Amino acid sequence: MKYPRLFGLHARPGPYLHWVLVALPFAFMICAYLISSHKMLAENPNAKLLPSVAKMAEATARLATEPDPRTGQYPFWQDTVSSLQRLGMGIVSAAIVGLLLGINMAMFPGLNSLARAFVTFLSIIPPLAVLPVLFIVFGVDETAKVILIFVGSVFVITRDIFLATLALPKEQVTKALSLGASQLGVVYRVILPQVMPRLFNTTRLTLGAAWLFLIAAEAIASTEGLGYRIYLMRRYMAMDVILPYVCWITLIGYTLDLGLRLWVGWRYPWYTK
Amino acid sequence: MGGMEVSVVHEVKGVNDLEKLKTGSILHIQDVYKAYGDNLILDDIDLSIAPGEFCAVVGPSGCGKSTLLRLILGQERTTTGQVLLNGSPIGSPDKDRGIVYQKYSLFPNLRALDNILFGHRLRMWPWQWGARKKELTEKAMVFLRRAGMENHSHKYPHQLSGGQQQRVAVIQALFSRPKILLMDEPFSALDPGAREDMQMFLLELWEESRLTIFFVTHDLEEAAYMGTRLVALSQYYSDERDPAELKKIGAKVVVDLHLREIGQAASPQVKTTAQFGQLIQDIRRDAFDPGYRQHVKDFSLNHPHSFYTLSSYEGGEEPT
Ligand SMILES: Nc1ncnc2c1ncn2[C@@H]1O[C@H](COP(=O)(O)OP(=O)(O)OP(=O)(O)O)[C@@H](O)[C@H]1O
Ligand SMILES: [Mg+2]
Numbered sequence: 001m002k003y004p005r006l007f008g009l010h011a012r013p014g015p016y017l018h019w020v021l022v023a024l025p026f027a028f029m030i031c032a033y034l035i036s037s038h039k040m041l042a043e044n045p046n047a048k049l050l051p052s053v054a055k056m057a058e059a060t061a062r063l064a065t066e067p068d069p070r071t072g073q074y075p076f077w078q079d080t081v082s083s084l085q086r087l088g089m090g091i092v093s094a095a096i097v098g099l100l101l102g103i104n105m106a107m108f109p110g111l112n113s114l115a116r117a118f119v120t121f122l123s124i125i126p127p128l129a130v131l132p133v134l135f136i137v138f139g140v141d142e143t144a145k146v147i148l149i150f151v152g153s154v155f156v157i158t159r160d161i162f163l164a165t166l167a168l169p170k171e172q173v174t175k176a177l178s179l180g181a182s183q184l185g186v187v188y189r190v191i192l193p194q195v196m197p198r199l200f201n202t203t204r205l206t207l208g209a210a211w212l213f214l215i216a217a218e219a220i221a222s223t224e225g226l227g228y229r230i231y232l233m234r235r236y237m238a239m240d241v242i243l244p245y246v247c248w249i250t251l252i253g254y255t256l257d258l259g260l261r262l263w264v265g266w267r268y269p270w271y272t273k
Numbered sequence: 274m275g276g277m278e279v280s281v282v283h284e285v286k287g288v289n290d291l292e293k294l295k296t297g298s299i300l301h302i303q304d305v306y307k308a309y310g311d312n313l314i315l316d317d318i319d320l321s322i323a324p325g326e327f328c329a330v331v332g333p334s335g336c337g338k339s340t341l342l343r344l345i346l347g348q349e350r351t352t353t354g355q356v357l358l359n360g361s362p363i364g365s366p367d368k369d370r371g372i373v374y375q376k377y378s379l380f381p382n383l384r385a386l387d388n389i390l391f392g393h394r395l396r397m398w399p400w401q402w403g404a405r406k407k408e409l410t411e412k413a414m415v416f417l418r419r420a421g422m423e424n425h426s427h428k429y430p431h432q433l434s435g436g437q438q439q440r441v442a443v444i445q446a447l448f449s450r451p452k453i454l455l456m457d458e459p460f461s462a463l464d465p466g467a468r469e470d471m472q473m474f475l476l477e478l479w480e481e482s483r484l485t486i487f488f489v490t491h492d493l494e495e496a497a498y499m500g501t502r503l504v505a506l507s508q509y510y511s512d513e514r515d516p517a518e519l520k521k522i523g524a525k526v527v528v529d530l531h532l533r534e535i536g537q538a539a540s541p542q543v544k545t546t547a548q549f550g551q552l553i554q555d556i557r558r559d560a561f562d563p564g565y566r567q568h569v570k571d572f573s574l575n576h577p578h579s580f581y582t583l584s585s586y587e588g589g590e591e592p593t
Contacts, residue, residue, distance in 0.1 A: 185395050
């Protein structure tokens with residue numbers, strides 16, 4: 001008896017059908033865009049809302065290959081590099097602090113009493129609400145943007161690492177002590193290596209929020225960056241720049257996510273059994 | 274210590290010289306009570322174990338075997354009473370007391386060989402480890418080869434069968450050279466074949482290392498076959514107290530038998546003898562039958578190191 005191909009709990013689409021299904025929604029989205037864009041431009045060749053692919057390619061190429069006359073930089077690449085720097089600095093520092101805080105809170109009852117309620121409290125504050133405060137305190141340059149991303153990610157990571165650490169069997173602590181581990185040895189050589197893959201996964205999920213904070217900060221006060229460019233172009237209704245930028249951000253985000261996933265699978269083969 | 278009152282009347286029964294027993298034993302447990310809240314689990318445990326002994330501990334489910342083991346390990350503290358290792362009170366878990374659990378003994382993020390070496394690694398600086406890595410790896414491989422696992426040394430625990438995992442766990446615990454090895458139902462999750470292999474493997478290692486083993490199991494046959502000494506804990510007994518007054522009767526040592534000489538493992542043939550069958554039946558009645566309650570005075574405590582002090586416990590909270 002064969003498995004059903006498509007429908008039901010027992011369906012097994014097979015490799016060929018699987019990839020067709022994967023491509024289907026993408027193809028649908030692209031076709032829908034092309035058809036609508038074509039129709040609209042046929043009615044009014046100057047319509048800005050849904051630019052043709054050629055127009056978008058041209059606008060992107062201009063930003064990527066022609067240096068800005070004032071700064072001598074290529075705007076597309078400059079935007080990408082500064083945005084990724086901010087995102088990277090914010091999320092990496094949040095991951096490191098979240099890991100150390102989460103593990104230690106879960107392992108040391110004293111620190112747990114001290115920090116847990118406070119961390120939970122801080123995590124509820126909407127980071128965007130304190131963005132003006134950050135701008136006032138740290139000025140409108142890089143620091144405030146990085147700190148916004150940090151503040152927006154660190155508590156989520158801390159709480160998730162905290163829970164992951166608590167979920168490890170207590171026996172492992174006793175076991176490690178009985179093998180001669182010191183208290184710090186237990187925390188940093190037994191527990192920490194076991195929550196590392198979880199840290200990468202949590203960071204993956206937190207990246208979505210980190211992008212949100214990055215673009216919000218860039219939209220408000222910046223002179224370059226992917227978010228800055230999008231909000232700048234909005235004034236001119238330059239959809240031929242905005243849409244490629246959105247696609248580019250999505251592509252970067254997807255690549256980061258995929259990269260982290262593959263890294264976890266490769267580096268921690270024991271994790272996803 | 275809350276509202277707890279223990280009056281220990283040091284009237285020692287069973288041995289002539291308690292001090293001598295204390296100093297000669299590797300593990301000495303005296304007047305130990307353990308309560309969780311109002312529930313008394315262990316009720317005046319007295320137990321003294323000589324070096325090299327293979328002490329098998331049995332008892333009905335929930336009677337407190339694992340609790341006693343955790344007290345010896347230092348994972349939990351006694352409500353009152355002493356636990357001495359080589360004459361000094363025990364503290365938190367350390368490398369003097371090895372442990373093998375039914376599960377979770379291995380670190381899932383380390384390969385089999387690294388799990389075995391981990392204890393040494395933890396106790397060394399990286400440069401010390403670098404100097405001794407080769408020698409220790411070879412030693413570990415000798416153990417793995419004896420366990421028939423040389424081809425599995427690079428596997429993660431989840432890639433090993435339950436029996437293979439427990440082999441590695443036993444080697445891991447022994448490799449750190451503990452003074453006493455504690456085991457809590459280490460073979461209970463294994464099928465009968467794998468279990469018998471493990472029993473032989475452990476007895477072999479025990480015979481040649483002259484290690485002291487405290488072995489908790491719920492399988493009477495396993496206990497009677499493996500142990501040089503058999504201890505049964507049970508809450509099924511009677512004494513002068515009115516059972517209605519007590520929230521729950523705590524477990525006592527109700528059987529303590531000398532089975533064979535230290536250092537001599539039994540051959541698997543003993544299991545087929547009539548004597549062995551009779552022994553099992555007796556213990557099943559004395560410790561496992563809720564309907565058969567021996568009086569405290571009639572316990573079969575005929576191991577030469579068996580002793581008991583008379584003390585009493587007046588309820589009360591565990592300090593938290
Ligand atoms: N942390 C705890 N808090 C409250 N009660 C506990 C705790 N740990 C154990 N107990 C109780 O102590 C009793 C003894 O538990 P223990 O695990 O020692 O039994 P056991 O003899 O090992 O049983 P088994 O053969 O099923 O493993 C049980 O009634 C259990 O409910
Ligand atoms: Mg138990």
